[in-house]
Amino acid sequence: MTRTFDQRHIRRAFSRSAGSYDAAAALQHEVEKRLLESLDYLGERVPQVLLDVGSGPAHAAAAMRKRWPRAQVIALDLALPMLRQAKKQAGWWKPFARVCADARALPLAEASADVLFTNLCLQWVEDLPAVFAGFRRVLKPGGLLLCSTFGPETLHELRESFAQADAVPHVSPFAPIAQFGDALMMSGFRDPVLDRDRFTLTYDDLPALMRELRAMGATNALHNRRHTLTGRARFAAATAAYETFRGADGRLPSTWEVIYAHAWAPPPGAPIRGQGEEIAAVPLSSIPIRRRAE
Template sequence: MSAGLDPGQIRHAFSRAAASYEAHAVLQAEVGRRLREQLDEREFTPQRVLDVGCGPGIGASALRKRWPQAQIIALDLALPMLQLAQQRAGTPATFACVAGDAQALPLAAASVDLVHANLCLQWCDDPGLALAEFRRVLRPEGVLVFSTFGPDTLHELRSAFASVDAAPHVSRFIDMHDIGDGLLASGFRDPVMEREDFVLTYADLRSLMRELRAIGATNADAQRSRSLMGKTHLARVIEAYEVFRRDGVLPATWEVIYALALAPAIGQPLRTLEGDVASFSISNLRGSRVRR
């Protein structure tokens, strides 16, 4: 389930975009709001909540308002984003900010009741590893809720570049069915997934590309070209994108996938590469007898 991404480029892009992110991340904020609506029908009060890929802390702040008595932990790979989240948390801090990678969470096993990750998974070089980490830190029957981008995202931009050269210019995104398989392979139970398309419009391609840069959503493909794009090359891409123009504007599609899943209860096996591993409460083992 590897995405073939460059983690250094991802960290650099989001660090550079920290100051401009919130002003341009209208879609990301709306997707986050809809993601948290997935929790409306669940009657539970988590004691500890982890917001993975917190960015400037928009989601962590919303989670704090939803559960004012819970401990909220906001985690991000880009330190400038985390600094903005700390400012939003205030003094004294209303939520904790932690630097870390979704694929190697700096938390103890079975220490979190809810993992929330809004549009973070698609930036993991190995999303399967991130899902395994989400499973590891969740307590038995804990809740995972996340959103990510599907492969139809920015298909217009991908097509325009593909008509000019064969190099990858748009990051690749994972299919919803592969994400569902990844959840099951990581040991999650009862996954519920939904798909939704958003179409944003722009006056021209340069406006779209400026916005992508402002939110850090630049090309992170490990096989991308490192050289700067020349004016002639860009002009050909701009011309190729024009075939999508409708009603005077250029569309940009974002395929959003929402997922909710449960960590297994105590005693249910955790699936690993080595096989199923079952866990049991120590209290259930006390007083047990071995029959000969």
């Protein structure tokens, strides 16, 4: 399989941004808050083990620990400096475990978690069905998966502007909602439901947007990215192209499409990706897809 992302670059970028992430990640925190509301799907069920994958500074892990103080909560992230920030969230009175690991190879026992929560992490993954199969492996039968990712409308203004200035891509590709739902089915999850939000953030100029992306660790991690500086001429051309998007309010917009999903791990013995043709027998049109009110 052709690799889309440079995982070492991703680890370095988020490690460097650990100290600045919280201040820059207002959108990520809002999406996290909305995803946490989906824990209500558990009803009266009290989970014993909850896993926060791609936890960053682990606000979600802290919220789950507060909601279920007797549960074991694990914050897992690729970047060790992020987990050091997470220690501040853990506190001394209701601590949670912190594990430095890759979402693509979870170091947890099979059927060990009641809930797997992952907020805006999966956009850095090439093979969604494989990662979902790993998620399914660690979830108990009937366990709840809650996840979010960015959709293809995300940063389309930035993508189009740099495309006019440089033949090398500057913005990652993002999986559409249909591909996201299909990946859940391929890995054997049951009863997936998908939602979609569209946010618009505004900036004074292009450098302000780029500074915020760097502060969040959201830099260009594509394998085929330009490995030298963009250059003044290319950046000036991208800046001029971005100016065509400036709104009547005098601000430059950036679009962020967010896809949310929840699904349930199947009973024991159900086939995983590639182990049974019946997985693909459910048409994508049968997955409920909702557009949240803006």
